[in-house]
Amino acid sequence: MNAISKTDKKKDQPELHSEVKQDIRWSTLMRNHAYMHTCGICGKGFSQQCHLQRHQWIHMNEKPFVCDICDEAFSQKCHLQQHQRGHANEKPFACAIDGKAFAHNSNLLRHQQIHTNHADEKPFTCDICCKSFTQSGHLQQHQRIHTKPFVCDICDKAFSRKCRLKDHRRIHTNEKPFVCDICGKAFTLNSDLKRHQRIHTNEKPFTCDICGKSFTQSGHLQQHQRIYTKPLACDICDKAFSRKYLLQQHQRIHTNEKPFVCDICDKAFSRKRQLRQHQRIHTNEKPLLCDICDKSFSRKSHLQQHQRIHTNEKPFVCDICGKAFALNGDLNRHQRIHTNEKPFTCDICGKSFSQSGNLQQHQGIHTKPFVCAICDKAFARKYIFQRHQRMHTNEKPFVCDIHRSQGKSKPISGMNHMCTGHSCKSAK
Known part of the structure; x- marks a missing residue:
């Protein structure tokens, strides 16, 4: 039995050797063949001619x-x-x-890194601002913020991403390739179409993980969440902010600094965004369009404020009493009720006010800008000035309700006739 088995083994060995040699020869041929089709521009090798042709389209921009x-x-x-x-x-x-x-x-592969043990590692760091990223692609994408290599050949506006430039160009061409399949309305951006479709579905996919409130747009959720985190405080009035640039903007109220100047009319602004918005007055540009009623606006904030008329959304919530507002300005004004803050101060008498409109009205006391062209008498407020002018013109635009009920329609110059021409009891 042993002799037979040894003989069989000897017979099998040449066959095994030949199979191994054939495998080695085949793998060597395949390895060599993998580089037979080589790109003449960059030297990259391919196993198939069709793969090489596909690769060469990159160089030809085909x-x-x-x-x-x-x-x-x-x-x-x-x-x-x-x-x-x-x-x-x-x-x-x-x-x-x-x-x-x-x-x-x-x-999917990028997402799965969340579940790995190294999800918190950020080995890719920007050499300009030192911000770190988990993936090299995210770093490359971020670095375009500093360079903005994609420039519009019509208005010279620069963008960090090619897709942003492509979206922007549609403003000039008025191209609207994204169409709502429910109402047929067309949009320049796919994101605008998705936002619009939520009107039909009443979908609110963006939910606050703290209070559970839902929103139709991610921007509205982000604005809402800043209620809970305000780590940056003003060292003058202790007002807190969620972002550094908002704190810097706020501090210019105290310093009255206005570094951004219009090159057409020399008007100065404390914020760069305000300057850009102001310049549209000169150009009459209104690039922002409401996707519901087609009304156009020169400022994004005005468009957003307008759209809340349609949605009845009130994303700005007072963190003290919970009252909600459609406009951030309304929330700021409301919060001064709780803080008794009066940031608007008269530079003549030092009196302070909670609203800029009240300050402007007060300053009229010092300047009396409304001057009568007939007698040169000056007034602090427009409505008092208009009432005075009726003395010269003998204009009487108001009709007494009591006289009208008695079949008379004698005009009067002022509403105080109700207490002087009749008793207050009869006026009621």
């Missing part, structure tokens, strides 16, 4: 695969397919741990 919805072009078919999932809202890649779905496999 993009034969075009999206039939928005006309965006791609050099590879797989990139087109990934892009089209955005239109279809298709998310075939699901996380096996928490079930969250994604349109692209790369997004």
